[in-house]
Amino acid sequence: MNEQSTPTSAERVEKLQGLGSSRKRVEDVRFTQGKGNYVDDIKLPGMLFGDFVRSPYGHARVKKIDAEAALAAPGVLAVITAEDLKPLNLHYMPTLAGDVQAVLADEKVLFQNQEVAFVVAEDRYAAADGVELVEVEYEGLPVVVDAFKAMDDDAPVLREDLEGKTEGAHGPRKHHNHIFHWEVGDQAGTEKALEEADVVVEELITYPRSHPSPIETCGCVASMDKVNGKLTIWGTFQAPHAVRTVASLITNIAEHNIRIVSPDIGGGFGNKVGVYPGYICAAVASIVTGQPVKWIEDKIENLTATAFARDYHMTGKIGATKDGRITALSCNVLADHGAFDACADPTKFPAGFFSICTGSYDIPIAYAGVDGVYTNKAPGGVAYRCSFRVTEAAYMIERMVDVLARKLDMDPAELRTKNLIKKEQFPYTSALGWEYDSGDYQTAMTKALETVGYTALREEQAANRKAFEAGETRSLMGIGVAFFTEIVGAGPVKNCDILGLGMFDSCEIRIHPTGSAIARLGTISQGQGHATTFAQILASEIGIPAEDITIEEGDTDTAPYGLGTYGSRSTPVAGAATAMAGRKIRAKAQMIAAYLLEVHDNDLEWDIDRFQVKGNPERSKTMKEIAFASYNQAIPGLEPGLEAVSYYDPPNMTYPYGAYICVLDVDVDTGVIDVRRFYALDDCGTRINPMIIEGQVHGGLTEALAISMGQEITYDETGNVHGGSLLDFFLPTAVETPVWETDHTETPSPHHPIGAKGVGESPNVGGVPAFSNAVNDAFAHFGLTHTGMPHDHWRVWKTAQGLGLTG
Amino acid sequence: MIPGAFDYHRPKTVDEAVGLLSSLGDDATVVAGGHSLIPMMKLRMAVPEHLVDLQDLDDLKGISVSGTAVTLGAMVTQNELIASNALAQACPIIRETALQIADPQIRYVGTVGGNVANGDPGNDMPGLMLALDAAYELVGPDGTREVRARDFYDAAFFTARSDGEILTAIKISAPPAGHGWSYMKQKRKIGDYATAAAAVVLTMDGATCAIASIGLTNVADTALFAEAASAALTGSDLGDAAIAEAVAAAKAITNPAQDGRGPAEFRTHVCGMMVQRAVARAAERAA
Numbered sequence A: 001m002n003e004q005s006t007p008t009s010a011e012r013v014e015k016l017q018g019l020g021s022s023r024k025r026v027e028d029v030r031f032t033q034g035k036g037n038y039v040d041d042i043k044l045p046g047m048l049f050g051d052f053v054r055s056p057y058g059h060a061r062v063k064k065i066d067a068e069a070a071l072a073a074p075g076v077l078a079v080i081t082a083e084d085l086k087p088l089n090l091h092y093m094p095t096l097a098g099d100v101q102a103v104l105a106d107e108k109v110l111f112q113n114q115e116v117a118f119v120v121a122e123d124r125y126a127a128a129d130g131v132e133l134v135e136v137e138y139e140g141l142p143v144v145v146d147a148f149k150a151m152d153d154d155a156p157v158l159r160e161d162l163e164g165k166t167e168g169a170h171g172p173r174k175h176h177n178h179i180f181h182w183e184v185g186d187q188a189g190t191e192k193a194l195e196e197a198d199v200v201v202e203e204l205i206t207y208p209r210s211h212p213s214p215i216e217t218c219g220c221v222a223s224m225d226k227v228n229g230k231l232t233i234w235g236t237f238q239a240p241h242a243v244r245t246v247a248s249l250i251t252n253i254a255e256h257n258i259r260i261v262s263p264d265i266g267g268g269f270g271n272k273v274g275v276y277p278g279y280i281c282a283a284v285a286s287i288v289t290g291q292p293v294k295w296i297e298d299k300i301e302n303l304t305a306t307a308f309a310r311d312y313h314m315t316g317k318i319g320a321t322k323d324g325r326i327t328a329l330s331c332n333v334l335a336d337h338g339a340f341d342a343c344a345d346p347t348k349f350p351a352g353f354f355s356i357c358t359g360s361y362d363i364p365i366a367y368a369g370v371d372g373v374y375t376n377k378a379p380g381g382v383a384y385r386c387s388f389r390v391t392e393a394a395y396m397i398e399r400m401v402d403v404l405a406r407k408l409d410m411d412p413a414e415l416r417t418k419n420l421i422k423k424e425q426f427p428y429t430s431a432l433g434w435e436y437d438s439g440d441y442q443t444a445m446t447k448a449l450e451t452v453g454y455t456a457l458r459e460e461q462a463a464n465r466k467a468f469e470a471g472e473t474r475s476l477m478g479i480g481v482a483f484f485t486e487i488v489g490a491g492p493v494k495n496c497d498i499l500g501l502g503m504f505d506s507c508e509i510r511i512h513p514t515g516s517a518i519a520r521l522g523t524i525s526q527g528q529g530h531a532t533t534f535a536q537i538l539a540s541e542i543g544i545p546a547e548d549i550t551i552e553e554g555d556t557d558t559a560p561y562g563l564g565t566y567g568s569r570s571t572p573v574a575g576a577a578t579a580m581a582g583r584k585i586r587a588k589a590q591m592i593a594a595y596l597l598e599v600h601d602n603d604l605e606w607d608i609d610r611f612q613v614k615g616n617p618e619r620s621k622t623m624k625e626i627a628f629a630s631y632n633q634a635i636p637g638l639e640p641g642l643e644a645v646s647y648y649d650p651p652n653m654t655y656p657y658g659a660y661i662c663v664l665d666v667d668v669d670t671g672v673i674d675v676r677r678f679y680a681l682d683d684c685g686t687r688i689n690p691m692i693i694e695g696q697v698h699g700g701l702t703e704a705l706a707i708s709m710g711q712e713i714t715y716d717e718t719g720n721v722h723g724g725s726l727l728d729f730f731l732p733t734a735v736e737t738p739v740w741e742t743d744h745t746e747t748p749s750p751h752h753p754i755g756a757k758g759v760g761e762s763p764n765v766g767g768v769p770a771f772s773n774a775v776n777d778a779f780a781h782f783g784l785t786h787t788g789m790p791h792d793h794w795r796v797w798k799t800a801q802g803l804g805l806t807g
Numbered sequence B: 001m002i003p004g005a006f007d008y009h010r011p012k013t014v015d016e017a018v019g020l021l022s023s024l025g026d027d028a029t030v031v032a033g034g035h036s037l038i039p040m041m042k043l044r045m046a047v048p049e050h051l052v053d054l055q056d057l058d059d060l061k062g063i064s065v066s067g068t069a070v071t072l073g074a075m076v077t078q079n080e081l082i083a084s085n086a087l088a089q090a091c092p093i094i095r096e097t098a099l100q101i102a103d104p105q106i107r108y109v110g111t112v113g114g115n116v117a118n119g120d121p122g123n124d125m126p127g128l129m130l131a132l133d134a135a136y137e138l139v140g141p142d143g144t145r146e147v148r149a150r151d152f153y154d155a156a157f158f159t160a161r162s163d164g165e166i167l168t169a170i171k172i173s174a175p176p177a178g179h180g181w182s183y184m185k186q187k188r189k190i191g192d193y194a195t196a197a198a199a200v201v202l203t204m205d206g207a208t209c210a211i212a213s214i215g216l217t218n219v220a221d222t223a224l225f226a227e228a229a230s231a232a233l234t235g236s237d238l239g240d241a242a243i244a245e246a247v248a249a250a251k252a253i254t255n256p257a258q259d260g261r262g263p264a265e266f267r268t269h270v271c272g273m274m275v276q277r278a279v280a281r282a283a284e285r286a287a
């Protein structure tokens, strides 16, 4: 009676919801019900609040800090200044880039909204009132806001704390406001090749200062338990273990006595990688008061004081033959790092992976040089939804290829196709030394062009240009093509570390007796859906349904050591560790199954969710049965239990790529742009969860739209920051966001255990040049070579005006 | 983003509210929907010690339309302006303008009275009220008075309303049936104030424009009634020359600040474009 039909293989695969399944995100149940647990949701008994007094000046001497009135205000308990931190040697903290950053201004402020004093009070209202009451006397100093003037002879000295230091973390400094020079490639050879080229184009391409602007700002709750000497910090950390190690190094608290927990994080996009003064001040305040202390930034503080992104001035030069073969590329970058070098790059790469700037093209020789400078701006320079400096590189090369196309009078898509690295060239070593793992660029490009009907679009554009000429329309059609290659998954320990910590990642799996499991990883989701996708990787590896696998991240007391989540590294590195740990589980499971079935290990084969005897599939043991056996059978030569851990050091980076096409219309009378169509083809290797990939692409494209059309943080000549609130800073809503058309090809990474490459950041990397190229393309026939971002209304109108189109 | 300390008062009648304002003096501010005031308080650009909340004042609620006589209670929300069919029938430009304010969440709470009383040149309703020649009813310790919108705005955040007065209603004499209308606003994104906006109301007499009236938003330190521009259209055939003259006259009275929306030159230019497009649309709609 209770006879059950044996499930078919297809049904068993379906039940696992493993690789390739568009399984719904398990996180969304709590997020959509408002039941997430973010750092500001944490409430501890006796918890105090901290808030910052910030500098109104971009550059000034701090003459005097008078906290008397603040301390007299109800509820205010303490006002901490640099003077209080000095005895603890905590008034400066190391940055991830080998510089130091003032925790609280030491005699001088270097950017507007810099942290000057930390007010600790019984609640956040009292803290805010206390902030108003702290009186600080300043003496204004001349500011440096233009990176191009930072190294003038008479430029004011910004970093007096570095006085006389001619050697920085990345080699010699040639000026008091110079941070580093970094270069790669054959400069002399490239110069020569450029001289010999039939055509050369050169353009200054600026990628304006932007900000990752996660919806949830940065914050933490620090709690020092004076009984057991343990410091716990819950916070918005994209790299909890790295934070623990840094915290231990700077506070001298033993690492086992520090526990870092990242609860739910409301978006990071690179903004939450670094260590901020708020974390240190909250920890100090908790140590001093013996009470937990919460610090949460507001939106303006987030936009103006915690890590910005980009601010790269890139002078690109491309040489090519008459018929459009690129023969050489050089790029010199002036990098504006703000007041402290707080980039979050692997230590040996002060300009990140900018040298991916040869892009998707087979360029025989190249050179890239980057100079970092200090200015009176907020520190940062993080990878905003991209791998380190990869969006900058992709923007430069993708704009430059368009500039070259204009010069050659060639179609930009055709020029790209002609220079793409060919399938048979992979693995391909670029002129600047990267080994691209796999790709089939031509197929992707052809598919993209055919799907959008590229030829017909160009015909329509020709007709539009005629109509414009004839005065029949005031709207210009632009078509933007971008073909990008990302470099993600940092990275191999041999060349990637942050402050000496190798950039491997980890996964630890424990199978429970009844056949469900928990896996802990060194990464931390900020919306990427790790709890969903990592369970899928494991489901396919060990034959336990994804829904029976808990994924846990973010608590350094329980998770294995890892370097966190940014730079699309989670799937390439921790995802690989997950697969490898899963394989260890399976290897042991095979021995257990052999014992149970009384056959030799080698007589078994793996089939979806079980081991079966070769040639006799009716004799099998499912993973569930094996799990139970591992807990209740004394198997000779095997330890009980079923657990595994893997630390994965990737042999190489992964190289996702894609072909994006944007079609838009520009109203020359108002500068208003209407994005009519956006097509994104991504190849991220093996696709773990197509629905999550699509979601990631939608989000990344929306940020690309935001950056290219309106996100900008600027400083006026007196050092005042502009764009530092959501009144001006462009965060698109559903209304501004066009419909995204997504597509894919699938070229697995040959060196990744499951062939996955990472996708979260591709759409930002490829999206920005596609938008910008489309805007530039709309005006190309009037001789425009380059107009910069953001393409907001007034700049677009100015461009039209400059070309004499506004009448 | 945390306001200073304040006391909260919630009167039940207009008299009680006016009484509170008199007794509390300068440190008291009325709050309606709070969607302009509270952000200012969070930035501590406004630090009132007493907030007098108007939301229980039933006399300030409701829309009445009788023929061309329209009265909007000050506490009518921006969403109610959109929802009212009677209002859309009598004076459709009000719905069109309200739909371009911020986003639905804000419009459910923000009021029309707050929007016109605020005195921010970025608000959309003042320019419209100038075009419609609306009158505001103010009640204070000395009784009730009416001030024309065209006499109300002195400078940014300075109006003819004295601190002790409450704006209770907006009175509009709707343009005759068959009039043309348009509110054109250029903004960077949803929830943004105008780069420039124009309200245009036209009444046609055959092929001739009998009456034209133009209000401008966010191109000076107050909303502007574009008198010369209106005059340029009145009596004209709304041909290219007349429109060009109106556009030039409108641009001539602007004096926008440079801000994130662009330099002054651009905002003045956009103002001209909005006038041009709004006149064209209003002309299309006029019977």
Ligand SMILES: Cc1cc2nc3c(=O)[nH]c(=O)nc-3n(C[C@H](O)[C@H](O)[C@H](O)COP(=O)(O)OP(=O)(O)OC[C@H]3O[C@@H](n4cnc5c(N)ncnc54)[C@H](O)[C@@H]3O)c2cc1C
Residues within 6 Å of the ligand: B029, B030, B031, B032, B033, B034, B035, B036, B037, B038, B039, B054, B074, B075, B100, B101, B102, B103, B106, B109, B110, B111, B112, B113, B114, B115, B117, B118, B122, B123, B124, B125, B165, B166, B167, B168, B191, B192, B193, B194
């Ligand atoms: C994100 C955002 C976007 C916005 N975008 C726009 C936009 O595009 N266009 C636009 O027009 N507005 C916009 N607003 C403002 C919004 O429309 C406000 O609701 C409106 O400006 C004020 O109305 P309120 O009822 O909220 O008034 P409150 O904020 O309560 O009050 C505003 C001011 O008016 C005074 N006041 C209010 N009512 C009275 C009264 N009856 N008598 C006397 N004084 C009174 C108050 O004392 C205060 O000084 C936006 C607001 C936000 C937060």
